[in-house]
């Protein structure tokens with residue numbers, strides 16, 4: 001397979017052992033995408049239409065704000081987003097905005113309706129599920145999964161590195177199971193799942209021992225005994241079972 005924007009990072013993250021190479025891939029792309037929305041995207045009018053329409057989830061607003069690199073840019077995104085969303089909401093809620101009312105010079109506009117509550121609820125529910133960054137992430141993760149199975153089937157070196165890894169976090173294990181069903185033949189799936197499951201179980205057991213030693217180190221009788229690999233076992237354990245990325 002030609003080196004592409006997808007194969008390069010896949011090969012890179014599998015070259016170094018970690019608790020979940022897919023978390024690593026996702027984090028890298030997520031950071032790049034956050035930077036993109038705070039930088040080059042601002043110059044693209046089409047992107048502003050997208051951010052006004054879709055907006056961002058709480059996690060990604062938080063990430064953009066916390067970069068503290070372009071608060072003006074984020075302010076501009078939020079300003080035009082609010083303009084667009086306020087228009088939609090006031091229409092759905094059948095509330096005439098103050099500025100519209102003043103423009104028309106109307107007082108006591110007659111009978112008011114409270115709008116269709118179900119429609120308002122549906123719009124808000126669906127809108128809260130949308131995020132420009134989440135949708136790019138999910139698209140790109142699907143491409144990465146495709147590349148992983150392509151390489152797994154065709155490149156022995158990659159397959160060996162994959163099978164020799166430390167397993168995956170649970171959400172990404174789920175993603176790999178879905179991907180294998182989609183991209184591998186049934187005989188390929190047999191071999192793949194056998195390797196994946198034994199790698200996952202062995203590494204979860206390894207992690208359990210590391211976490212267990214972490215807890216035993218709180219016993220004063222173990223004060224002078226070495227930490228071994230357990231010093232950061234709590235962090236790695238939480239990341240492994242939940243897929244949480246930020247925890248230092």
Ligand SMILES: [Zn+2]
Pocket residue numbers: 020021022023024168169170171172243
């Ligand atoms: Zn992961």
Ligand SMILES: [Zn+2]
Pocket residue numbers: 056057058059060131132133134135
């Ligand atoms: Zn998001």
